[in-house]
Amino acid sequence: MNRDLNISDSEWHIMKVIWNRSPITANQVIEELEGTIGWKPKTIKTLISRLVRKEALGFTKEGREYYYYSLVNEQQCVYNENRIFLERVYGGEFKEMIKAFLDHQRLSNTEIDELKEILDNKAR
Numbered sequence: 001m002n003r004d005l006n007i008s009d010s011e012w013h014i015m016k017v018i019w020n021r022s023p024i025t026a027n028q029v030i031e032e033l034e035g036t037i038g039w040k041p042k043t044i045k046t047l048i049s050r051l052v053r054k055e056a057l058g059f060t061k062e063g064r065e066y067y068y069y070s071l072v073n074e075q076q077c078v079y080n081e082n083r084i085f086l087e088r089v090y091g092g093e094f095k096e097m098i099k100a101f102l103d104h105q106r107l108s109n110t111e112i113d114e115l116k117e118i119l120d121n122k123a124r
Contacts, residue, residue: 005056007077013037014047019074023067023106 007015016034018024024032026048048068053055059066061123092098107115 005054005072005077007051007054007056007081011047011051011056014044014051015056015070015074015077017073018068018070022069023060024069025065025067029068059088 011013013033014029017029020027021032026045027041029048030044033039033044048057052059052068055069056072057068058071060066061067086092086094090100
């Protein structure tokens with residue numbers, strides 16, 4: 001994946017639909033988002049076109065229909081967004097991010113135990 005790929009918040013909505021239902025037409029994306037986001041069909045088609053230009057989406061043409069599919073892996077995009085967030089907000093300091101979240105989040109004993117287990121497994 002291109003490390004410089006920057007998917008906007010609006011484009012994430014489109015990508016999530018395509019990751020779940022690929023290959024998919026623009027009209028199917030519109031139907032999927034209908035009622036959840038107040039966008040006009042033209043807005044959705046513009047976002048799809050942007051994602052094609054960014055090489056996040058590819059397409060095939062069958063008759064008069066274009067079927068869109070992802071050219072980027074969802075997990076890699078999530079990782080990339082996490083990396084950008086961590087760098088921008090916490091200067092790349094993972095420990096500082098965790099501390100900030102824990103200072104403002106109430107955790108159950110079960111959640112604390114689960115976090116301890118994650119860290120123990122990471123240490124191995």
